[in-house]
Amino acid sequence: MAIPATLLAATGAADVQFNGDRPWDLQVHRRQFYGELLRTGSLALGDGYVRGDWDCDHLSEMISRLLKSGANRPLALQGRLFESIQWLSDQILNPQGITQSLRVGRRHYDIDPRVYEAMLGPSMAYSCGYWRHATNLDDAQEAKLHLVCKKLELKPGDRLLDVGCGWGALARVASQHYGAEVVAITISNRQASYIREKFSDTPITVGVCDYRSLPQLNLEPFDKVASIGMFEHVGRRNDRTFHQAMNDCLNPEGLMLLHTIGSASTTHRTDRWIDTHIFPGGRLPSAMQLCKGLEGILLIEDWESFGQDYERTLLSWWENFELAWPRLCQEIGQDFYRFWRYYLLSCAGYFRSRQGQLWQLVLSRADRQSTYRSIRPSSDEWISTSSPQDAADSGQECCIN
Known part of the structure; x- marks a missing residue:
């Protein structure tokens, strides 16, 4: 599958590339990862790394660049809905009981x-x-x-x-x-x-x-x-x-x-x-x-x-x-x-x-x-x-x- 344009815009703003040649660029080994990343954001990023879907030589620098540019915001409707539900849950329930x-x-x-x-x-x-x-x-x-x-x-x-x-x-x-x-x-x-x-x-x-x-x-x-x-x-x-x-x-x-x-x-x-x-x-x-x-x-x-x-x-x-x-x-x-x-x-x-x-x-x-x-x-x-x-x-x- 093609890399979603929304993902390219978010990573581009952070000067991070998919399959680039710099130490902080992501090397993606599984193409389904792009869609998962778009839908569930940081959860897919971490789970994908643990599974071996992608690698990065300078992982801490990559994360820093993404955070500085605001790329940790939800990029798809599913992510925005989850964030809203989590906020409501924190107000109604007590996740630190x-x-x-x-x-x-x-x-x-x-x-x-x-x-x-x-x-x-x-x-x-x-x-x-x-x-x-x-x-x-x-x-x-x-x-x-x-x-x-x-x-x-x-x-x-x-x-x-x-x-x-x-x-x-x-x-x-x-x-x-x-x-x-x-x-x-x-x-x-x-x-x-x-x-x-x-x-x-x-x-x-x-x-x-x-x-x-x-x-x-x-x-x-x-x-x-x-x-x-x-x-x-x-x-x-x-x-x-x-x-x-x-x-x-x-x-x-x-x-x-x-x-x-x-x-x-x-x-x-x-x-x-x-x-x-x-x-x-x-x-x-x-x-x-x-x-x-x-x-x-x-x-x-x-x-x-x-x-x-x-x-x-x-x-x-x-x-x-x-x-x-x-x-x-x-x-x-x-x-x-x-x-x-x-x-x-x-x-x-x-x-x-x-x-x-x-x-x-x-x-x-x-x-x-x-x-x-x-x-x-x-x-x-x-x-x-x-x-x-x-x-x-x-x-x-x-x-x-």
Whole structure:
């Protein structure tokens, strides 16, 4: 079949060609792919790549070009109808309800842990690294974790609630380097089991719990609360419920750090492939939506943006995964390679396009009396500055600026 003119116009505006000779051009191997792409957009793009319908040497650049030119909009009636139905569904139903959130845990976070161990490296941090002074993934992740603790003014004896704790990266640093007592919650049974086994000798308590179930645990208020890479699963219908739950967990003088992917613009459009296969029900807030959800509940003390660091993080994850693939492929299967490549590199393209943002906010209760001063590292030495616990162990005097 001939390539539909609508597709040619959309890709042409992005300077992307079908069967061109540049690294970011698509090499199509199955002609039926064109019609599927026209009808279902990003879902067909991702599914087609996983099936082997097309290839691209520089996949992240191709995705970035398409996003910058607006080619992710529905091009056919079927796509526009689906987008309208999805918007109505989000208004009427709650795609981020408790049952659905547990489904996300099973779908994505409970896959073979060897994939994450190979990809993430020793930190096991599954969120954007902080590359301000780092030159490799491990340093970027450790810098991010220490930055979070320092922004929270974490000190020995503090009680920290880690909401959406992943594989325990922040809990590890907070307990081992800052002397905090950590309660960590996740919706993934596999993550909880990993933390219990890995950090059995540290003051970390972990539970499988949705944030909406926190009141049922009857926990004492926390000095600090952190949520890294979890807010993307909350959804705009639940924003105020989430923020109120965090407010209720905090001591009046406490601090919260929220680390989340954001959208450069307010939109109800989602990537159908990501929504279907990776993060069902995931919705990214715009700055306006984030502020609207916070208003009247928590105050913003600090807001830092470093979205371009996520492209470097994702590319580093892909490099790690590709290096480990020869030993992983015997157990996981060849199809997973293309699935995971498309996931990581298409997301890298999303951040390269700058439609994707990464924000760290420091938040406080409205009745906090202490003045908060923002923290930004100014040199390589800052990353290795002694934490309060490290300084106490060595007999040094330490303060948080």
